Amino acid sequence: MPATPALSYEAQRRRFTRMAIAPSLLFLLLVAGLPTAFLLVTSLTPGSLVNPGSLTDFREPLANYQNLVTDKRFHETLWVQARLSLYTVVLQVLLGTGMALLVHSGQDRWQSLRHLFVIPMVLPPIVVAVIWKLIYTPDISPIFHTAKALGFMLPAFTSHADFALAAIVVADTWEWAPFTYLMVLAALQNLPGEYVEAARMDGANALRVFQHIVLPYIAPVLMVCTLFRLIDSIKAFPLIFLITGGGPGSVTEVTNYYAYLLAFNYGELGYSSAVTVVLLSITVVISWLAMRLNRNISHQD
Amino acid sequence: MSFTEPKDLSRRQLLRAAGATAATAGAVMAFPAIAQSKKFGGVKLRGAAYQHGFFNHLKKYIPEFEAATGITVDLQLSAFPVYNQQADLELSSGGSAWDFCNVTFIFAARWVAAGLLQDLDTFSRDTKYTPASWSPDDFVKGAQLPYMDAAGKTYGYAWEGGAMLMGISRMDLMKKYNLKPPTTFEELGKVAEAMHGKDDMAGFVSSNLHHWYLPPYMQGFGGDVFANPPGDITPTLTTSAAVEAVDFYTRLLSKYSPQGVLSYTEDQARAALIGGRANINIHSSSWVTSMLTAPESKVKETALVMRMPAGPKGDFPASNSQGLGIPKNAKNKEAAWEFIKWALSPEITTRIVKDTGHSSICRRAVISGADHKRVNTINGQDLSKLYLEVLEQPGKTRNYMAYRTVKEFPVVSDVLNKAVERVVSGQMKAAESMKVAQDAAVDALRRTGARV
Numbered sequence: 001m002p003a004t005p006a007l008s009y010e011a012q013r014r015r016f017t018r019m020a021i022a023p024s025l026l027f028l029l030l031v032a033g034l035p036t037a038f039l040l041v042t043s044l045t046p047g048s049l050v051n052p053g054s055l056t057d058f059r060e061p062l063a064n065y066q067n068l069v070t071d072k073r074f075h076e077t078l079w080v081q082a083r084l085s086l087y088t089v090v091l092q093v094l095l096g097t098g099m100a101l102l103v104h105s106g107q108d109r110w111q112s113l114r115h116l117f118v119i120p121m122v123l124p125p126i127v128v129a130v131i132w133k134l135i136y137t138p139d140i141s142p143i144f145h146t147a148k149a150l151g152f153m154l155p156a157f158t159s160h161a162d163f164a165l166a167a168i169v170v171a172d173t174w175e176w177a178p179f180t181y182l183m184v185l186a187a188l189q190n191l192p193g194e195y196v197e198a199a200r201m202d203g204a205n206a207l208r209v210f211q212h213i214v215l216p217y218i219a220p221v222l223m224v225c226t227l228f229r230l231i232d233s234i235k236a237f238p239l240i241f242l243i244t245g246g247g248p249g250s251v252t253e254v255t256n257y258y259a260y261l262l263a264f265n266y267g268e269l270g271y272s273s274a275v276t277v278v279l280l281s282i283t284v285v286i287s288w289l290a291m292r293l294n295r296n297i298s299h300q301d
Numbered sequence: 302m303s304f305t306e307p308k309d310l311s312r313r314q315l316l317r318a319a320g321a322t323a324a325t326a327g328a329v330m331a332f333p334a335i336a337q338s339k340k341f342g343g344v345k346l347r348g349a350a351y352q353h354g355f356f357n358h359l360k361k362y363i364p365e366f367e368a369a370t371g372i373t374v375d376l377q378l379s380a381f382p383v384y385n386q387q388a389d390l391e392l393s394s395g396g397s398a399w400d401f402c403n404v405t406f407i408f409a410a411r412w413v414a415a416g417l418l419q420d421l422d423t424f425s426r427d428t429k430y431t432p433a434s435w436s437p438d439d440f441v442k443g444a445q446l447p448y449m450d451a452a453g454k455t456y457g458y459a460w461e462g463g464a465m466l467m468g469i470s471r472m473d474l475m476k477k478y479n480l481k482p483p484t485t486f487e488e489l490g491k492v493a494e495a496m497h498g499k500d501d502m503a504g505f506v507s508s509n510l511h512h513w514y515l516p517p518y519m520q521g522f523g524g525d526v527f528a529n530p531p532g533d534i535t536p537t538l539t540t541s542a543a544v545e546a547v548d549f550y551t552r553l554l555s556k557y558s559p560q561g562v563l564s565y566t567e568d569q570a571r572a573a574l575i576g577g578r579a580n581i582n583i584h585s586s587s588w589v590t591s592m593l594t595a596p597e598s599k600v601k602e603t604a605l606v607m608r609m610p611a612g613p614k615g616d617f618p619a620s621n622s623q624g625l626g627i628p629k630n631a632k633n634k635e636a637a638w639e640f641i642k643w644a645l646s647p648e649i650t651t652r653i654v655k656d657t658g659h660s661s662i663c664r665r666a667v668i669s670g671a672d673h674k675r676v677n678t679i680n681g682q683d684l685s686k687l688y689l690e691v692l693e694q695p696g697k698t699r700n701y702m703a704y705r706t707v708k709e710f711p712v713v714s715d716v717l718n719k720a721v722e723r724v725v726s727g728q729m730k731a732a733e734s735m736k737v738a739q740d741a742a743v744d745a746l747r748r749t750g751a752r753v
Contacts, residue, residue, distance in 0.1 A: 024744035047748065049393040050708065067748055073741060137562040139569065139578075156561030162728040245509065248563050248726035249719050265713050267393070267411065271748060284557055 009299075036280070047270030049263075054270065064274035074275060077255040084165065084172075084254060085233040091173045093222060096180025101210075103181075104188040114185075119176035129242035132171040136243060137139045158244050164251045171239050176232070180225040187221040188214070209249055220294075227290035234283055255279050307730040338512020341636040342371025345516055348640070349377045349391075350403035351384035355461055358657045359644055366643050370635050392417040397630040402458035402635040409447040410531075411708040412626075418456040419627040424442075424638040436632040436666075439647070441689065442696030444622035444663040445705055457624025457647050459663035464691030465517060465618040467609040468582045468589030470574050470600040474499055482607055486521060486549060489581070489610045493557040496580045506579030508570040509575060511550075511721040512714030514583065516548035517619050523709060526704040526713060534707050535753045538720070538735045541691065542614070548731040551724040553618035563725050574599060583609045584622065586688050587661050593679040606682055608691070617701045618691045622663055665689065712745045 006014070029229060038173045042059035068074055099117050101109040120128065136158045138144040147154045157167040191214065199209050237256055246253035246261070256279060262272035332605060356378055363374050379387065385405050391398060392412055412418055424430040424439040448457030469475065469482055475496065478747055483489040490503055497504030507514055516526055524542030528535040537543060554562050559573055571588050573579040575598040582589055592604035609618045625645065627637045643649060650662050655672045667673055668689045678686040695702040706712060720738035723729045729737070746753045 048749070049389055050391075050411045050417065071744070075423065136561075137564070137569075139559070140575075145562075153560075155562070157563050159563030159722075159726060161728045164726075244564070247719065248722035249728055251726075251728075259717065264389070265715060266745070266749070267389065 011270075028201065031177050039273050039276055039280070042270055043273035045270045047268075047273065049269055064271050068274055068278065072251075073250065074255070074258065076250050077253050077258045080165070080250070080252060081234065081254040084168065084236060084252075085230055087165075087169045088172045088176070088233050088236075089226055089229045091169065092177045093180050093226055095173060096225065097184050097222065098217070099177065099181040100184035100188055101214075103185055117181055118178045118213035119211050120175045121182075123175070124159040125175070125238040128171065128175045129238045132167075132174075132239065135290070136167055161248055161251050162246060164244050168236070168239050168243060168252055172233070172236060175239075176229060179229065180222075183221050183225050184218055191217050210230045224290075224294060227286070227293065231283060231286055231290065234279065234286075256285065329406075333385070339371040341633075341639060344371070344633050344660045345373045345375060345683055346400045346633055346636055346638045346640055347375045347377075347398060348401040349384065349388065349399050350625075351378070351381040351405070352378045353461070354657075354659060355653070355661075358653050358659055359649075361653070362649060365638065368608060370636075370639060371405075372639065374640060380427075391639070393626055395630050396628070397632050399628055400631045400633045401625060401641055401694075402619035403626050404448060404626040405707070406447055406621045406623055407711065407714075409457065409624065410706045410710060413448065413450050413456045414708040417629050419629055419631065421458065421635055421641075422628065422636070424635075424642070425458070425544060430635070430638060433580055435642060435646060440645075440662050441663050441668070441692040443620045443692040443694060443702065446695060446700060446702055447622060448624045448626065449706075457626035458641060459564050459622035459624045460645060461623040461661050461690070462535070462663045462692050463585030463587060463621040464660065464688045465583060465620060466586050466589050466654055466687055466691065467474045467607050468574055468575050468584070468592050469580060469605045470582075470592055471500070471502065471580050471603050472494070472605045473603040474502070474580070482605060483581075483610045484608075485610050486518070486612045490549065490552065493532050493553055493581060495698070497557040500577075501578065502575065503562075503579040505553045505560040505581045506558050506570045506573045506582075507554060507562060507582065508565045508567045509563065509718070510567065512710075513619060513621075515546065515550055516611065517609065517617045518550045519543050520701055521614060522546045522549070522612075523612075523614035524703075526710075526717070527707060530703040530707045534709060534746065534751060536713060536716075536739055538717075538739040538742060539637050539732075544732045546612075547720060547724060547735055551721055551731060555725045555727075563722055579601075586684070586691070590679075593682070595686075602680070604680070606684060606687065610624045616694075618694060620692050620695060620702060621705070622692075660684070660688070663692065668692075694735070709746055711750055711752050712749065716742045716745065 040053065042062055045057050046054045047057075072191070086288045103114045103117070122156060123131075132248055133143050136156075138154075138156050144154055155163055157163040195213050195217075204212070222240065235256065236254060237260070238255055240252055240254060240257050241260075244252040246257050255275060259272045259275040259279065262275060316548065330391060356376065363376070378384075385408060386404065388402055388405065389408060391395075392402075393415070395417075422437075424591045425435065433438075437455070437458070441462065442572065444459040444462040445455065448459065449455055454624045467482075472482070475482070475492070478495060478499065480492050480495055481488075483492045493504035495504070496502065497717060512604055519525060519542060522542040522545045524540045524546060525537055527533065528537050537667075559565070559579060563569075565573075567584070567588060570579070570584070571591060572580055574582040574589070575592050575595050577600045590606055592600050593600050593606065598604070609615070611617075627634050627641070631637055641730070647664060650664050650667050651670065651672060652669075653659050654662060654676060660673060660677050662668065662673075668685055674683065674685045677688070707713075716738045719741075720734045723734040723737070724731050728734075743753055
């Protein structure tokens with residue numbers, strides 16, 4: 001009987017690596033893979049909560065996706081989602097960067113606020129939603145009472161078609177700008193002081209130092225922040241659920257809120273799953289782009 | 302022993318006999334509908350409902366039921382939305398975790414139509430299970446309609462009813478301005494306009510459940526939500542009556558209601574009403590009567606509760622109810638029926654009214670009884686009468702609440718909410734918004750497989 005050839009060191013290393021990560025992969029498959037597979041399968045049925053047999057009806061597997069093509073409400077939710085993501089991400093990155101620059105400036109009054117800035121981010125999302133619900137409710141909001149005392153009326157932000165989305169953007173920005181702040185602050189603290197010092201000695205003012213030294217240095221971090229926040233913005237739910245309920249009309253109805261309504265208010269599990277699959281696909285594409293961009297930036301470095 | 306020899310009975314024996322007779326009578330009075338033989342001894346019933354004062358009251362009496370029957374009752378109460386999601390999943394997946402459960406009004410049509418509940422007529426109409434004295438027909442028909450299918454079978458018995466009434470918080474101010482309580486839509490608009498801004502008060506207030514408030518206006522103007530529910534559920538949201546109703550109702554909201562009323566919850570609307578910050582609210586009885594009964598009410602002395610105004614084409618106050626039912630796959634159906642039969646018996650219902658003042662029950666005999674009237678006559682206003690009138694209205698006239706028995710109504714209700722919001726927030730005029738609503742409703746109904 002011929003002896004089994006000994007595995008090379010590299011082959012042994014690969015086998016060991018595979019065996020080491022196998023339990024994690026199996027766990028991940030169970031926790032994330034199976035629900036995703038269930039979602040995909042359900043999206044191919046006319047699944048309805050009140051018609052259990054419909055969850056195994058695969059006669060028209062693409063019917064839900066065909067309906068999505070003509071579903072105006074779904075298209076509107078995608079548009080609302082796109083606007084919400086754009087506004088929140090831009091504001092959060094700008095505000096977070098500004099806060100980080102202020103704290104990093106070394107002035108004591110800003111330094112003392114460094115921990116306070118993080119508080120919104122660590123609050124449970126539902127608490128954030130309650131806080132802003134109170135702020136936006138004219139009956140009890142101190143802002144509205146102050147405005148009234150000063151003799152002018154503010155519009156009811158959450159039920160006004162022109163302000164409802166802005167109200168969500170402000171609340172979301174308040175909650176998540178600290179994420180960018182933390183990331184950028186960490187990057188700034190690693191910025192070699194001699195670069196700035198050399199620029200200053202050459203006569204560069206603060207703006208030019210920021211433009212030519214600080215910004216290029218923190219650009220990769222800003223890119224990561226942007227992409228992370230973009231992915232996360234698609235998950236905006238508690239604020240919309242509690243503050244506007246998607247209204248007035250459909251002004252703040254984002255896609256995941258629509259999927260929630262379909263599943264739990266109308267009982268349309270199949271159609272809701274199809275909406276969720278589309279949303280998931282968008283998120284996967286954005287994540288893939290994020291990783292690719294990140295890799296390119298790393299290679300450039 | 303002979304009854305002809307009373308002299309042989311001692312006084313002590315007489316007292317004992319009288320005591321035993323009284324105890325037996327008392328037990329029979331309290332549990333007239335329950336077999337006394339403990340046929341279900343050892344059975345553990347699992348039930349679920351949402352948190353409500355009725356169940357808190359009922360829980361105090363459950364030990365009596367357990368002692369009399371040998372059944373153990375495990376009643377889980379959750380928050381309303383939590384319960385509804387649990388129940389929707391439990392029932393639709395054919396679960397058998399519960400032996401009885403709340404049949405939520407807004408889901409009743411879906412659950413009944415999908416055959417997720419046990420036909421209770423098999424118990425309530427059979428003297429083997431239920432004595433005639435339990436009287437299933439005593440439940441007000443308007444409150445029972447949501448729990449009946451097209452063939453007239455019963456899948457739930459109502460434990461709570463809601464009758465749409467009008468609450469006026471500041472009759473004193475109205476008198477001062479020589480205004481009478483409105484009885485027509487036209488008068489309602491005029492009163493809301495005249496009172497708006499008086500004493501820093503809004504003329505009208507409502508909350509975000511427009512699918513509940515709007516249909517009485519649609520019907521009052523001569524329209525409806527569907528063509529001929531439950532048979533023909535083609536949405537009829539673009540009729541001139543429907544558009545007129547939306548125009549009227551949204552005017553009340555946008556011109557005479559507090560700022561931000563579109564995002565008002567029921568609690569906020571109630572707070573505005575009982576705080577005297579809004580003059581008129583048209584909602585379920587328990588919400589508007591809190592002007593008279595809530596300890597924190599500032600308008601107890603000036604409040605008036607009355608029937609909601611009628612439209613040019615008639616008077617269609619909405620009504621709703623919550624029921625108790627048995628899931629199709631429950632393990633202990635007969636024992637569960639024993640529990641429902643006991644919980645909704647005339648005796649327990651009467652005791653709850655007498656002991657706690659809880660009034661929104663659905664047995665006609667109890668509502669029209671002296672105890673209910675005594676508890677519900679406040680400031681000379683007979684709320685029992687108003688409550689019963691409204692609950693009975695759909696059973697007396699055409700069943701105008703049939704739109705709520707359509708299992709696809711949740712889809713259309715959301716469309717109605719959005720239609721109202723678009724008009725109040727100035728995005729569209731009523732006609733345009735209802736055109737969008739009609740198209741959305743038809744699309745959504747077709748997607749669910751409904752024939753429209």
